[in-house]
Structures are given as C-alpha cells and as structure tokens.
Amino acid sequence: MQKKYLTKAQALRKLQRFCAYQDRCHSEVRSKLIELGVYGDTLEEVMAELIVERFLDEERFARSYVRGKFRLKKWGRIRIKQELKMRKISAYCTKKGLEEIEEEEYMACLRAILEKKISDYTRKYDDFTAHQKAAVYANGRGYEFPLIWEILREMRSKV
Structure with a gap:
C-alpha cells in the first residue's frame, strides 16, 4: 500500500484540530506530523505556523499537564517533573507548570x-x-x- 503524502495546508488543518482538542507538547506534534508523512522543511513550517497561531504553546501545555496529573491522578512533583522531562519540556516551562500546584x-x-x-x-x-x-x-x-x-x-x- 502506497503512503499518501499531505500538502502543507492539509497537514496544518489536521494539526490545528489535533492541537485544539487538547494541549499538546512539541514532541507529540512532531511525532504526529511524521506519522502523517510530513518531513523536513514542511514539518518545520507547520510547527512554526502552529506556534504563531497559538495552537502550540509549551508553557500552556506544562501548566495544564501539571494541573491534570496532580488533581486527577494525585501525582507528586517528582513524577510530574520526570514525565515533563520525557516529553522534552524545558526547565523554564516545567517550573511554570509546577507553580500550578498550591x-x-x-x-x-x-x-x-x-x-x-x-x-x-x-x-x-x-x-x-x-x-x-x-x-x-x-x-x-x-x-x-x-x-x-x-x-x-x-x-x-x-x-
């Protein structure tokens, strides 16, 4: 079966819906683009467009991730930090996210x-x-x- 390649516009629309459904981190979006067959410059352009349009925001992702994992799953700070690190979230965004826990x-x-x-x-x-x-x-x-x-x-x- 031959893989269908998406145009930049198609990929952008798909990823806008993907990011609008719930906050996503850069690594999740990058993986999704690769899964859809989008590579190289097109991938980077779509990522940049998503960031400019605020569909993709790592600080917002970190904050919502921390709130969810703490309030719903009752995880502690150490576990949350490890999970954010696995998702390649910056130390700055991790710190901002952890501020959500009183x-x-x-x-x-x-x-x-x-x-x-x-x-x-x-x-x-x-x-x-x-x-x-x-x-x-x-x-x-x-x-x-x-x-x-x-x-x-x-x-x-x-x-």
Whole structure:
C-alpha cells in the first residue's frame, strides 16, 4: 500500500484540530506530523505556523499537564517533573507548570494518600510496617521523602 503524502495546508488543518482538542507538547506534534508523512522543511513550517497561531504553546501545555496529573491522578512533583522531562519540556516551562500546584493543596493530598494507605495496611501489618509501606507508596507516586516523613511524624504525634 502506497503512503499518501499531505500538502502543507492539509497537514496544518489536521494539526490545528489535533492541537485544539487538547494541549499538546512539541514532541507529540512532531511525532504526529511524521506519522502523517510530513518531513523536513514542511514539518518545520507547520510547527512554526502552529506556534504563531497559538495552537502550540509549551508553557500552556506544562501548566495544564501539571494541573491534570496532580488533581486527577494525585501525582507528586517528582513524577510530574520526570514525565515533563520525557516529553522534552524545558526547565523554564516545567517550573511554570509546577507553580500550578498550591502548597496547602499538595500537602493535603499527600496527607490523604498516606492516611488511606495506612488504614489499608494496618489491617495486615503492624503500625511501623504500615507507615513504612505507605511512605514507599507515596514516594512511588512522586512525592518527596522529607515531606512524607514530616506528615507521618505529625500523624504519629496526634495519636
């Protein structure tokens, strides 16, 4: 089967719809263009046009990505940073994106995760092991160990 090549105008229209549906990063758009058979100068021209028309904005992508992953999936900052780095998002845009997470909301989310996991684990394990397993779980979701231990110490002092 012969591959159909798109003109610049066709590729631009397709990618405008692709980017309008949800915020995309440059690497996703570049991959989509290559998948559609658009290469070289045409690819770069379409990318430039999308940026000029504000269909493609890495800072906006980083901000919406951080909001979504934190609020919906309850990921921590470490995991979010790793995912943005995999998508080749600049350090500046990553920093701007992480500003979307308010500290109080972040700590409340971490506290809720730890409380839930501790209550799940105390059915099977002693308190020390339950706390340790909850800490490992929270770290696996991308939360920082110093914050995890700070909240665990607070929780222990209240008991």
